[in-house]
Amino acid sequence: MAERVLLTGAAGFIGSHVADALLARGDRVLGVDNFDDFYDPAVKRANVADACRSAAFTMVDGDVRDAAAMTRAIAAIQPDVIVHLAARAGVRPSIAAPAVYADVNVRGTAVVLEAARAAGVQRAVVASSSSVYGNASRVPFSESDAAIQPVSPYAATKRAAELLCETFAELEPRLRIVSLRFFTVYGPRQRPDLAIHKFASLISSGRPIPVYGDGSSSRDYTYVTDTVQGVLAAIDRTRKGDVRHELFNLGESQTTTLAQLIALLEDALGRPATIERLPAQPGDVLCTFADISRARDTLGYAPAVPIHDGIPRFVAWFRDTAGRGAVAPR
Template sequence: MRIVVTGAAGFIGFHVARSLLADGHKVLGIDCFNDYYSIELKRSRHALLEAESGYEGLRLDIADHDALQAAIDRFRPEAICHLAAQAGVRHSLEHPFVYQRSNLEGFLSVLEACRHAPVQPRLVYASSSSVYGGNTKMPFSESDPVETPLSLYAATKRANELMAHSYTSLYGFQTIGLRFFSVYGPWGRPDMALWLFTDWMLQGKPIQLFNHGKMKRDFTYIDDIVAGVKASLMFDSLDDYEIINLGNHRCEDLLDLVNILGDELGVKPKLEMLPMQPGDVPAAFADIARAQEKLAFSPETPISVGIPQFVRWYQRYHGVT
């Protein structure tokens, strides 16, 4: 297949593109290389993709619709895997207009590119578990109400789902929204918990735990997420409009992650208990029955396995032991 991956220099986009290339697909990777976090990390990821046959990289802001449309028209993809977005719940509290451009204008640009493409591709895009807001029913199911987001980031992801529905209804191309739950693993983002906690432990700094440590998350290893994304791109049995949770179906205490990480690093964690942050939620837990049915999704990696794999990668990448 010919597949466009937006956000190809990002965490999930890099892993998806790399796996697609390993399977023999042709990939056009699009990324704007913004400075939300280390551009050097993004370049390191992208260099690995550029070393693979079948890969073409393009530096492009997805909100630049004319440039995106030209790239799509030239490449003629059978599917688009849209993983470019401005991430981060807390960052959205201070930089709201960045989310407007990337997550709303950028997503509209992708939808329009699909609409006007010579052959309309299947669109698979990243939504987020944050759309569930303050729901207290666990686990979160795709049929649960999602009309009360607690952050602008979450609101943009819910808006993406609604925009996709309207374009599928109006123009007939397939849109598959994937609600990711707390993705982690090698080549991850430096602003995410596992990387931050590793930095702090190695520097002897206390780990900041919000809600006084009473946080639960459905930590999902990157390889399991990639398997779900690829199934969404390939399976023929999906409806024209789909929303599907991709999680590990395990609700883990954040303190368990901290303790496993400390054991792997040989460091006794120092803890700083803090109140809940605005826009955050105390727990997230994925009902994956729909993913199991529609995608044959079967996550295999508990945090006891995934965290050591992240630590080994982190040590190699930074040259530390």
Template sequence: MKVLVTGSAGFIGSALSLRLLERGDQVLGVDNLNDYYDVGLKQARLARTLQHPGYTDLRLDLEDRDGIARAFAEHRPERVVNLAAQAGVRYSIDNPMAYVDTNLTGFAHILEGCRHNDVEHLVYASSSSVYGANTRMPFSVHDNVDHPLSLYAASKKANELMAHTYSHLYRLPTTGLRFFTVYGPWGRPDMALFKFTRAILAGEPIDVFNHGRHRRDFTYIDDIVEGVIRVLDQVPAPNADWRGDAPDSATSSAPYRLYNIGNNQPVELMHYIRVLEQCLGREAKKNLLPLQPGDVPDTYADVTDLVSQLGYKPDTSVETGIARFVEWYRGYYGG
């Protein structure tokens, strides 16, 4: 297939692009290489895919309506994976318009590109953050998620609503993936594992929010990519049993689906830190702090639909995943 991947220099996008290329697909990679975090790391990720003859590199902003339209019209991708977004819960508190520009306006341009170019299937990144104030665990895609706690979460919920509208009006098959705390080699420097590793190796203290008591469904990058590929290969059909008087949030009478992709094994942050300390052979100096605005105490993915419909369940333990990250980090940065 010819697959358009946005955020192709990003953490998940670069890993997904590699997997698609390795299995023989053509990849049209779209990224703007913005400076939200280290551009050098993005370029190093991108270098892994540029060497493949099946990879086409485009430097574009999602907000560039005409540029995105030209990319679709010229390259005619059969399927699309939208991973480009302004990420980060805390960043959204001080920089809300960045999320409106990329996550809302930019996503609308992707939807329009799919609509006008007969794309077979749009898969897009949502987030576990959409569960917001929900406290019933594990989080289910069949539950209502109308109480986000950050603009980042609200923008991801909005993406799900926008996608459903296009599925309904234009019969565009769309699938949203709610990712749960992705980590691993080539990860984002603004994420906890990256920041903790850098600080511990430098002998600096780490900030541990909620006094380390909150739990996260940490999900290893390879598990995320496997889930994305399985979803990409299964184009959703309308749910014939869907009823408007008892609506199911995860499906529709339109060709629309939502899935959680999480490890289904929430881990307390302090345990996560202890595993990292063991892998580094050093003890962290910890600043114990309260829960940050916009954060939620716990995340825990119900992946029943992923298992029953796609035959897949993420299962990489944090012990294995963190060890692989530390090995990569020392190889990439030295020491």
């Protein structure tokens, strides 16, 4: 059944893939994005270039913190569901600019949810992050963990946004919300500030890669098509009348150390990396590892691209686009 979807953060890495997938299944999409300069806005314009060729897609320059703009966007498409992905992303930069992160990620989410509630929109899917788990001692991370010790402002804002979803669902019984904790997403169009993209740019141009810590930190890397499958399943889940607010981890449930990741990139790029070893960074967690049993059982989420397949696919895209994204300052 084709639906009308309001998609915030549509021009971003994950948002643009979600837009493409929604269009492919016949939905109508209104994307909202403020094209901020966290990374080059031209990259974001390119992300949505294909979607913009579709008559079923409308792109609006707008800020999720602007209540009037959100109300207008909702009135324009009258969405069946809002998919709220817009955020200020990035763990380390959040330490230098906590107020910006709180403003976009917490206030912005409140504005989106309030505009949805006021317009009688009944369904929302909201992006959260594995970072909410902090340095949890129990792995893999489970949605039933308390997640009350975030170690970066970014993580705290994503946890706060989840709690807002909980409150809105409590206060407005017609509103059904699914929050999704994404675990380090990578693939074509990956944000240029994230390790895989940044390392690929540096290794392929013969420059040293900054490696924080001893290389033993590990991540549950998720290929973007798997994340998108989880987002679509979450959208479908919000059609179920008994959902109020639900949380799901979306990872691969596999961990890869930083040293293993670098080796995979060296293999795929056919070049050795020069490593510049630096101290571990505040805000970084040692490990992320998703328990995905809830998403498997409830959403039918079935991640299909393990890291040893995903990295060569990423590198193929990276070569095709000649590393279009600029390397963000470290």
